[in-house]
Amino acid sequence: MSLWVPNHVAIIMDGNGRWGKSRGLSRSEGHFAGTQAMEKIIDACVEMNIKVLTLYAFSTENWSRPADEVNYLMYLPVKFFNKKLPGFMKKNIRILVSGNIASLPDSTRKAVIKAVEQTKSNDGLIVNFALNYSGRSDILQAVRHLVLDIQHKKIDINQLDENYFQQFLYTKTLPDPEIIIRTGGEKRISNFLIWQSAQAELYFSDVYFPDFNKDLFRKAIAEVQKKHRIGF
Ligand code: FPP
Numbered sequence: 001m002s003l004w005v006p007n008h009v010a011i012i013m014d015g016n017g018r019w020g021k022s023r024g025l026s027r028s029e030g031h032f033a034g035t036q037a038m039e040k041i042i043d044a045c046v047e048m049n050i051k052v053l054t055l056y057a058f059s060t061e062n063w064s065r066p067a068d069e070v071n072y073l074m075y076l077p078v079k080f081f082n083k084k085l086p087g088f089m090k091k092n093i094r095i096l097v098s099g100n101i102a103s104l105p106d107s108t109r110k111a112v113i114k115a116v117e118q119t120k121s122n123d124g125l126i127v128n129f130a131l132n133y134s135g136r137s138d139i140l141q142a143v144r145h146l147v148l149d150i151q152h153k154k155i156d157i158n159q160l161d162e163n164y165f166q167q168f169l170y171t172k173t174l175p176d177p178e179i180i181i182r183t184g185g186e187k188r189i190s191n192f193l194i195w196q197s198a199q200a201e202l203y204f205s206d207v208y209f210p211d212f213n214k215d216l217f218r219k220a221i222a223e224v225q226k227k228h229r230i231g232f
Contacts, residue, residue, distance in 0.1 A: 004228040006221065009045065010054040010177040010200070012192055013038065015184025015208030022208070028072040033210035035080055044214040045125050046091055048221065052126045052174050054098065056192050060134040074104065077131070078111040085115055092124030098170035099133035100141070128174060135194030142168035171196055179224050181217075183209040201227065 013034055020030025038055060045053045058073055065073075081095075088095065095115040104112070112131065145168040149155050155164060166172060176196045180189070185206045189197065203220045205212065 004225055005049055006178040006224065007050070007175045008052040008054065008177040008179075009050055009221070010056070010180045010193055010197075011041065012056045012180065012182040012184075012190060013209040013212075014182055014186060014190075016210060018184065019208035019210040027069055030208075030210060031069075031073060031076060035076060037210050037212050039084070040214050041212070041217050042093070042125070042127055044217050045127075046093070048218070050125065050221075052128060052177075054128040054130055054171070054174070054177060054193070056130045056133065056190075058099075058131050058133070059191060060100070060132055060137055061191065074108045077115075077129070078107050081111045081115040085118060088115075088119055088127075089122070092122045094119045094122040094124065094126045096126055096128040096174075097131050098128055098138070099131040100137065101131060104132055126174070128171070130170075130192065133170065134191040135189075136191055138170050138193075139195055141170075142166075166195070169195060176200065179203055179221065181205065181220050183207055183212045 016030035016034040017027035018030070019033060020027050023029075042053060057077070062073065063070060095112075095118075097112050097116060101109050101112055112129070142165060146155075146160075146165060150157055171193070174196075176198070177193060177200050179202075180193065180197055180200045181203045182188070182190075183205045185204075187202075187204050189202075193200075201224045203223060205216060205220065207216060
């Protein structure tokens with residue numbers, strides 16, 4: 001019997017700030033180190049034949065952080081995609097974004113749109129960045145679209161079901177995640193994929209995200225694979 005591999009893994013990349021502090025570095029240096037860990041996890045997903053990886057890169061709550069940290073987090077995608085896009089093309093990786101990108105700074109939005117456009121024909125791993133994302137705002141924006149459909153009589157309210165609703169979510173083209181991993185020791189979902197995580201396994205690691213590596217990622221997936229073996 002071949003090993004079950006999840007279609008979709010999602011990660012709450014927590015602990016960057018504490019990682020920086022614990023090394024006498026700034027929080028932003030922690031975020032940069034987090035980006036490097038992220039690259040390794042992306043490679044692990046390609047190696048393991050996982051189809052979708054969603055990464056919680058910036059939540060709508062993150063705007064309340066100090067301005068220099070927010071500015072750095074907005075600059076990171078610009079730097080990251082500039083450097084990494086050719087490699088993503090070679091690896092056949094497709095970039096998607098979930099979140100309200102309309103209110104990102106111009107340079108961030110342009111970098112993200114360029115990455116999505118340039119990789120749109122790739123059919124390997126999908127890396128979906130949750131950027132300016134929150135689960136509640138995802139549901140709310142979906143409700144706005146839904147109400148328009150009801151007003152335009154595209155759907156009768158009695159026919160409304162989960163499938164119809166989820167076509168309006170940011171993640172509409174993606175399967176629900178089977179696993180949500182959170183690093184950094186806290187055991188909370190933090191407004192991440194709250195609709196999509198209904199059936200997901202939750203896996204918590206105490207390791208700060210910059211120290212999360214391929215082995216720890218494989219260990220997390222193996223835990224869930226074990227449960228699937230027992231379940232079937
Ligand atoms: C949470 O750690 C992490 C974030 C708010 C940002 C995560 C972003 C990255 C790893 C890089 C994103 C890069 C791109 C290209 C989109 P925290 O700051 O809350 O850590 P703490 O709990 O220790 O304070």
